[in-house]
Amino acid sequence: xxxxxxxxxxxxxxxxxxxxxxxxxxxxxxxxxxxxxxxxxxxxxxxxxxxxxxxxxxxxxxxxxxxxxxxxxxxxxxxxxxxxxxxxxxxxxxxxxxxxxxxxxxxxxxxxxxxxxxxxxxxxxxxxxxxxxxxxxxxxxxxxxxxxxxxxxxxxxxxxxx
Amino acid sequence: xxxxxxxxxxxxxxxxxxxxxxxxxxxxxxxxxxxxxxxxxxxxxxxxxxxxxxxxxxxxxxxxxxxxxxxxxxxxxxxxxxxxxxxxxxxxxxxxxxxxxxxxxxxxxxxxxxxxxxxxxxxxxxxxxxxxxxxxxxxxxxxxxxxxxxxxxxxxxxxxxx
Numbered sequence: 327x328x329x330x331x332x333x334x335x336x337x338x339x340x341x342x343x344x345x346x347x348x349x350x351x352x353x354x355x356x357x358x359x360x361x362x363x364x365x366x367x368x369x370x371x372x373x374x375x376x377x378x379x380x381x382x383x384x385x386x387x388x389x390x391x392x393x394x395x396x397x398x399x400x401x402x403x404x405x406x407x408x409x410x411x412x413x414x415x416x417x418x419x420x421x422x423x424x425x426x427x428x429x430x431x432x433x434x435x436x437x438x439x440x441x442x443x444x445x446x447x448x449x450x451x452x453x454x455x456x457x458x459x460x461x462x463x464x465x466x467x468x469x470x471x472x473x474x475x476x477x478x479x480x481x482x483x484x485x486x487x488x
Numbered sequence: 489x490x491x492x493x494x495x496x497x498x499x500x501x502x503x504x505x506x507x508x509x510x511x512x513x514x515x516x517x518x519x520x521x522x523x524x525x526x527x528x529x530x531x532x533x534x535x536x537x538x539x540x541x542x543x544x545x546x547x548x549x550x551x552x553x554x555x556x557x558x559x560x561x562x563x564x565x566x567x568x569x570x571x572x573x574x575x576x577x578x579x580x581x582x583x584x585x586x587x588x589x590x591x592x593x594x595x596x597x598x599x600x601x602x603x604x605x606x607x608x609x610x611x612x613x614x615x616x617x618x619x620x621x622x623x624x625x626x627x628x629x630x631x632x633x634x635x636x637x638x639x640x641x642x643x644x645x646x647x648x649x650x
Contacts, residue, residue, distance in 0.1 A: 349547040349623060358614040362548040362622075367630050369543040379541045381531040381569055381605065381627060385511040386524040407543055409625040411601055412575045439573055439623050443543065452520040460524075461511060461601050463571040465543060465627055468529050 328481060330395070331488035335418060335434040335442070343420040343448050345369045347409065347441035369443035369465075373404045377469035384408075386453045386460040395419060396482040398428045398449045400475050404467025407443035408453060410436070411461040417485065418442055419451030428477055433485045449477065490643060492557070493650035497580060497596040497604070505582040505610050507531045509571060509603035531605035531627075535566045539631035546570075548615045548622040557581060558644040560590045560611045562637050566629025569605035570615060572598070573623040579647065580604055581613030590639055595647045611639065 333339060337346045345368055353363030373379055398421055410416060415436045421428035428449040436442070443465075444450055453462060467473060495501060499508045507530055515525030535541055560583055572578060577598045583590035590611040598604070605627075606612055615624060629635060 347543060347545055347625060349545045349621075353547070358548065362546055362615055364626075365545040365547070367542040367544055371541060371543070379533060379627075380529040381509060381533070381571075382529055383509055383511045383527040384524055385515070385527070386520065409543075409571050410573060411571060411603065413573065439621065441573065441625055453524055459511075459601065463509060463603055463625065464526075465541075 327484045330431055330433045330483050330485045332433045332435040332485060333488055335436045335440055340434060344445045345443040347407065347443060348439055369407050370445060371405045371443065372446045373467040377404050377467040379465060380468035382464045384453055384462045384464050386455050388456060388458045388460050389417065389454045390456065391485060391487050393417065393454065393485040394482050395451055395479065395485055397476060397478050398451055399477065400447050400449045401473050402447050402475060403469060403471050403473040405443055405446045406464065406466040407441065409441035409463040411463060413438040414455065414457035416456055417454040419485065421449035423449060431483060490645050492593055492595045492645050492647045494595045494597040494647060495650055497598045497602055502596060506607045507605040509569065509605060510601055531569055532607060533567045533605065534608045535629040539566050539629040541627060542630035544626045546615055546624045546626050548617050550618060550620045550622050551616045552618065553647060553649050555579065555616065555647040556644050557613055557647055558641050560613055560639050560641065562609050562611045563635045564609050564637060565631060565633050565635040567605055567608045568626065568628040569603065571603035571625040573625060575600040576617065576619035578618055579616040581647065583611035585611060593645060
């Protein structure tokens with residue numbers, strides 16, 4: 327089975343797929359009498375002409391490495407952000423698109439304190455926390471379309487720690 | 489000094505001020521082949537005609553109880569959600585409005601796994617984590633107006649554990 331090694335999640339490596347949501351670098355603004363740093367407007371969100379933004383809570387079962395990946399999916403109508411509500415790392419699987427097909431699948435391992443925003447129509451694996459309770463705030467498109475394309479992998483991959 | 493005792497954060501008690509973002513009750517939808525529950529569209533967001541939504545990261549210094557409250561503020565142009573990126577409780581201070589002035593100030597203590605969304609123009613205290621690193625994703629309005637009204641309290645309050 328083809329093996330994918332995890333990479334650390336960095337803004338530069340992840341940029342083609344989306345945004346890393348964390349407090350790295352210098353805050354854009356200091357507020358609340360010096361007691362709070364604001365890292366401003368870090369997600370490239372896009373919900374299309376007929377959608378609106380919503381906040382939902384996802385609770386997903388914890389997975390472990392090695393992890394068998396047999397499906398990726400994408401949301402053609404909107405971006406989707408995942409904010410972990412615990413300090414645990416999670417697995418972020420993404421892929422490029424080649425003529426409507428996922429290609430060059432990559433797996434990123436977050437550091438505590440990192441969330442992500444997936445650009446609209448980016449191939450990705452389902453939510454894969456690596457620790458219970460697997461609790462996330464998800465900021466994505468609310469709309470009436472199915473907004474989901476699934477792609478089962480004929481050849482599953484094994485994701486292992488990099 | 490007037491004392492305010494903290495209350496547990498519940499959706500019913502908090503409803504006049506905003507929404508509790510958590511995984512309580514039954515998921516609205518089960519996704520990802522049964523491995524994830526979606527608690528759907530839990531925030532009453534409102535960014536006005538000239539604003540858009542953004543995700544920012546706040547890192548705030550941890551406070552402790554008893555906490556001295558000497559200022560509340562509100563955002564006239566948009567709602568504001570706070571999603572903790574750790575499993576730590578934080579303090580949520582809100583107030584009613586009476587003719588443009590905050591009244592009946594209340595303090596809620598979150599449980600781990602709870603975030604909040606403040607309705608547009610709701611009086612509230614600044615972000616007050618009770619543990620380091622005080623890391624939150626903030627989903628609020630991005631726009632060109634100041635969108636901030638501060639109200640220093642002539643008579644500060646002391647918030648104590650309820």
